[in-house]
Amino acid sequence: MKFLASTLLSNDPALSSRGEHERLRATVDLAVWAERTGYDGFGVGERRNPAFLSSSPAVLLSHIAARTETIRLFTTVTVLSLNDPVRVAEDYAMLDHLSDGRLEMIIGKGNDEPSLKLFGARQEEQWDRLAEAYELLRLLRGLGGGLVNGQPVAARGGVPPGAVTDVRERRTGGWGHARSCPIGIGARARNLVKAESRSERGGEVQSVARAGRLLTQVVDAPEGLSLTELAAGTALNISTVHRLLRTLCSQGLLCRDPVTERFLPGPVLLRLGRRSLVAAGLPEAVEVLRTLVEHTGETASVGVRDGQDVTVGLTVPSPAAFRYHAAPGQREQLRASALGLAILAFGAPLPEGSGEYGELLTVQFRGYAVHDPPDQPGLRSVAAPLITSGSAVTVAVEVRGPQARIGDDRLEEVARAVVTAAGALQELPLSLLLG
Known part of the structure; x- marks a missing residue:
């Protein structure tokens, strides 16, 4: 059995008369005390809410790393659906270096309305944003940096629109210890991952099923459909739809009218249709x-x-x-x-x-x-x-x-x-x- 202490740094005046500076210092002291008393880990959560002070857990954990020697450092949790996965990769790679490999990341979707408003995100998009950001984070963890669609990925406060279609190594500090840094998944997100895994083991691959829904929508629309119409018709996140449409177009299954920007059946899909009719x-x-x-x-x-x-x-x-x-x-x-x-x-x-x-x-x-x-x-x-x-x-x-x-x-x-x-x-x- 292992023991972990964790905090979100409450900013409620009713709980303490200390100011923000004193509370932050007290959190660092708490982590030092946890190490001395035998705790196995110390975690800092992430909230962008006036009720909490934990909007920058990477910075706080870095200072804790400088004051401690053996205790493992946890993110409880990193709200990956709202953060730029490239910046997360860079910040926590640096932290893992400075802590001699003591970092353990836990990612989650987040469920905080003030944070959603701050980033202009919608609750129904969170699962898709988390899945796309985790895909890029995983790739960056192994490669040390990345490009999206051949262009450098810049920190832009959220998942880049569209797909992670191309990730290549570029000059960064590299992950070093962080290449073996565990990345855990929060409880609700873990349930989602397990459910999707069961779905795939049962014979349905989610991405293929979603692409099939998009193809059906386009085939049934004689005038073609726009990106927003396809997102509304399939109830999928618009960035997920954009990623799938780009892939379907690159494979010739769909094409995009350069004038109307509506998606239509592509040459491969038409050829497949003709073959099917004959068969x-x-x-x-x-x-x-x-x-x-x-x-x-x-x-x-x-x-x-x-x-x-x-x-x-x-x-x-x-x-x-x-x-x-x-x-x-x-x-x-x-x-x-x-x-x-x-x-x-x-x-x-x-x-x-x-x-x-x-x-x-x-x-x-x-x-x-x-x-x-x-x-x-x-x-x-x-x-x-x-x-x-x-x-x-x-x-x-x-x-x-x-x-x-x-x-x-x-x-x-x-x-x-x-x-x-x-x-x-x-x-x-x-x-x-x-x-």
Whole structure:
């Protein structure tokens, strides 16, 4: 068992009548006393708050190092999320030299509102700022100095915007003893690190997951998105988003419009998309839909279940002047379309006793669904499910057009064409495209 004495240097007049000078001197004397009485370590915390005097623990610990010989010196804690990690590295490397290797750093996020206001930081950014600053501190500890993006890192009161993408050795005093200086993590920060480690061991790498969220946002925005829009849409810290975007752009997955400064899919992502479409059987699927349009004369579409909705993934329009218009990405409620009814009837056990039980049972018996939307009189759609072995039904194909052309006299003919198209489509790996 080891014993550590620690202080934040309270500045509360109700606790002591001594002035600031006397309290600082008393703290140094306390550390000397702790060494003489057998304590293993002495720590000084960090607060930028009128209630405390510990805004510069490195200076105070340096003076304690000069007055002591054996006791280990702790930072309890260094608020790394608010400090420039380069300045922290330089100050504590110097302290570790002067103390003959007695320094042990403990870093933390900090939770002090006055300090946040002083540095213009937001509470929700603190974890990301801490993670980015710790990454650079760790690299500097091993290298002795650093450059960010090829430029010298200057002390600027906080984590530099963007990423630590390039850290190289430069002329500094070096860490010396501090190369082996332990860097501990405060309790709450340690829990976060452990949680993230468990996440990575469970199969998800956090940085990759975040990059995936950014890519999804960009792909779903036809006009592209700005840095601030991406940060808001993913609920990520803007400096983290900036770092990830720079990496994605450097790898060709994204690009930035030089005029609008909005992020768009890059050449590698577009090439990957084309390869995926071919691998998923898109050309063959489009050909099946074209054949269905030729046989029925109506617009043909493939839809995929998305929660309680169905989303159109592929569509081929009817050549007729008066036709139904469908667009990829168009959504409808499952129970308000033939696509949705076909998926519901074959996708799960039927809900016995419900009002729709009889309708879905009829769909199962016939092998296709017919829907005349009450809010669009004169329109009719006919859909059939894509049934694959070993998986629930989530995809269906339909034709939709005026009832005048899909009347009861043609219903069986149109339905047979739709069921035939569903059989052809279910042989293709459309899950790669629509799943």
